[in-house]
Each structure stands twice: as C-alpha cells, then as structure tokens.
Amino acid sequence: MAVSLVKGGNVSLSKEAPGLSSVTVGLGWDLRRTDGQAFDLDASAFAVGDDGRVLSDGHFVFYNNKTSPDGAIVYGGDNRTGDGAGDDETIRIDFGRLGSAVKKVVVAVTIHDGAERRQNFGSVANAYARVVNDADARELARYDLSEDSSTNAAMIFVELYRSALGEIKVKAIGEGWQSGLAGLASSMGVNL
Structure with missing residues (x-):
C-alpha cells in the first residue's frame, strides 16, 4: 500500500522499494467547473541545484522540452483535457542517469494560460501526484x-x-x- 503524504510530509522511497533507481510521477486531475473556455493543465519538472534554480533552461522539462540534457527526466506527453481515469500526465525520473549537480527534481502542474484566462486550481478537483516504481509498477507514495x-x-x-x-x-x-x-518558472531561474 502506498504511503499517503500530507503537505510538507516526506518519505524515503528507497526504504519502500530497496534498490529503487527509476520512478514515474503520475499526475491527475478532474475539472470541477469552467466558464466554457478551454482548460488545459500541463505537468513539468525542474532539475535544480543547491541554489534552488535550474541548472540550465534545458533542465526545465515540459511539453516543449520533453527530456533533460542528461536524459534522466522525461515528460510523458500532453493530455489537453484531463478526461479519463488514471494519470493525466507523467514525468519519469531515472536516478541512475541524474547528474550529481541536480539536488532535487521539482514536479509541478500549471494551467496553460491560466493567469491570462483567470483560471485556477479552484476549478480543479481530485488533483494528485503519485510516485510509481518503474521496476514493478507499484505505487510507493501519493x-x-x-x-x-x-x-x-x-x-x-x-x-x-x-x-x-x-x-x-x-x-x-x-x-x-x-x-x-511565468511566475513559477521565473522563481526556478528559467528564462522564458
């Protein structure tokens, strides 16, 4: 059974799955209500160093840059509607390939043009992130x-x-x- 996390909580995935080397972060959501405009959520990952900023713009992995320079972080594809059961988008992280300068991988979800369209997570229900062991497809944390x-x-x-x-x-x-x-990427040191 997966460890259920609360905001600020953490868990050792290595203890949950000894020998762990690669995970997929599955992200999911449902739309609660909209004003009729298109509503598109996008997953992304930021590979950051000691200073909390991306090592380079190439270390911002998303729908227009699907793989980090070292090949360790891979964006799984763009689901523009959030329809259907299960994960809407995924980010795969291979810790064996992740460079030592990367201190953490920050996984985020943004609403495409959300600020401009005045769309926010108040219109999103059932949002989650789950970490799955790539070796056996077992969910480790949620x-x-x-x-x-x-x-x-x-x-x-x-x-x-x-x-x-x-x-x-x-x-x-x-x-x-x-x-x-724009605000999130800027805080991570990405040049948009």
Missing part, C-alpha cells in the same frame, strides 16, 4: 492536493531528492503561484 490552492494557476505538487544518506525521497509541497507558469 499526495492528494487540498482545496487551499484555489486561487493559483501553477502548483508545485512534489519534490524528489537524494538525502544526505543517499536515499531517494519524496516530499509533498503544495505551493502555488497566482501568476501561473
């Missing part, structure tokens, strides 16, 4: 977002990192930006 992010157009769901002891860990973040992708 974070269900709460309602306290309703005014934001971009959300950091989780961070994955290696601890000082070398364990692979995941932390539930649940932090948002009303300014959407």
